[in-house]
Amino acid sequence: MDLLFRSKYNNFLSDCQLPNPVPPAHPLNSSLSLITFADLSHNSLSSSIPDAFGKMISLVHLNLAYNDFPGSIPKSFNNLSRLQSLDLEANSLTDQLDKFLDKLSGSGKSLQILNLGLNQLRGTLPDFTRFSSLRELYLPYNQLTPTSFQQVLPNLGALNLHRNRISGMLPDLTVSQSLTVLNLGDNSLNGTIDKSVGQLSGLEYLDISSNSLEGVISEAHFSNLSSLKILDFSFNSLVFNISSNWIPPFQLDVIGLASCKLGPDFPKWLRNQNN
Template identity: 85%
Template sequence: MVSLVHLNLASNDFAGSIPKSFNNLSRLQSLDMSRNNLTEQLDEFLDKLSGSEKSLQILNLGWNQLSGTIANFTRFLSLRELSLNNNQLTGPFPTSFQQVLPNLGVLNLHGNRISGMLPDLTMSQSLTFIDLGDNSLNGTIDKSVGQLSRLEHLDVSWNSLEGVIFEAHFSNLSSLKFLDFSFNSLVFNISSNWIPPFQLDAIRLASCKLGPDFPEWLRNQNNCSQLDISGAGISDVVPN
């Protein structure tokens, strides 16, 4: 079936690895094999998609048992959505991951065992969705994340991130709707007169240090339907 453009094999019981013949799918634009029992090494899986390096735009391999490290995706120049959530990926991001993926809009690596520092993603200015939650990432969050002006969803919860969060981390995030920094060792140092460039629907900052005063910037978030600032070290009075 060398003319295949879209292939959806999600939510089955496929196990093991994919056949080498996938390399013949030179026109493939989207591949969804999420929610199966694939156990292949990620780099071996991608080698079998080398025939679609120029065409592949959407790759969803979430909820499998893929192992190994984060591979070099920069050869897939047309990639718009990459979902590898809830697998068994380990190790740090490779240096190549910081190279340009100009069309990447969705990056979902939630629920793996990825370690090391957060990559610099500012080369991918098309990003609207980043979910790196429930991994083993450490180090700090670079202020450059604040330059992703199209970003709507940012989740780095349940990692081992540390350091100070300033206004600069959000300076150009005018499209942001969902923010989850929960269960990291992050300290917010935000001016009391700072006015955020965004209106958030969900704010999850559990266990981040926001106090001792109540964060004034939260009071103008008029669209918020979820607010979790539990364990935030606030000792102020309950505000209006």
């Protein structure tokens, strides 16, 4: 990372109060084909995303977060065949998610991190398997609707779909053994939680709070979760039926079980949580 920040081909203009809209003569509208890292976050830019970014064919990392860019990305983003991370969090994007991703098809083999949280993106979750290198996907606070998770989870290490419009049953999570972060909180998921979730040995963060999940939670749901640090099952209709002599395989930093049924006695297994 030190080498990255020393490179003369990086462009850091975060929180600089850039002119809005970007004028035609501005360097952003030049063909800066050697730039590998561009950061223009936190500038309150509200015009359309400049087409010139698609001419920066060497871009590896692009951060346009916390502006007010409307609509979608330009078709020229298809030229960014080296792009590894794209951060567009907290803008005013309103595109259908599948159409948005079509404009990133040139990054299908390179894109590893995609953050589109805090926008107004619509539609179902499309097939993400076209992004063969994608490891982290952040889509919280959008307007995404039910879909099959089978085309989303494989190969992902982090998936955040907090506060969308996702409904239906909780998917079979064992299709992605590489998951370390899973946040499906504040949606409309229903049904029970399958015991297979306990097989995700690399999972560190699990949040399925504020849904309509129900049923019994037993030791089997946590059997191999030895890496778990954050667990939030709050505001579901879940009943915990845990043996009094059970010793969890994890040490949690944060636990949320509000509105779950734990009684009548205080859970003895919580006494082993020393962090």
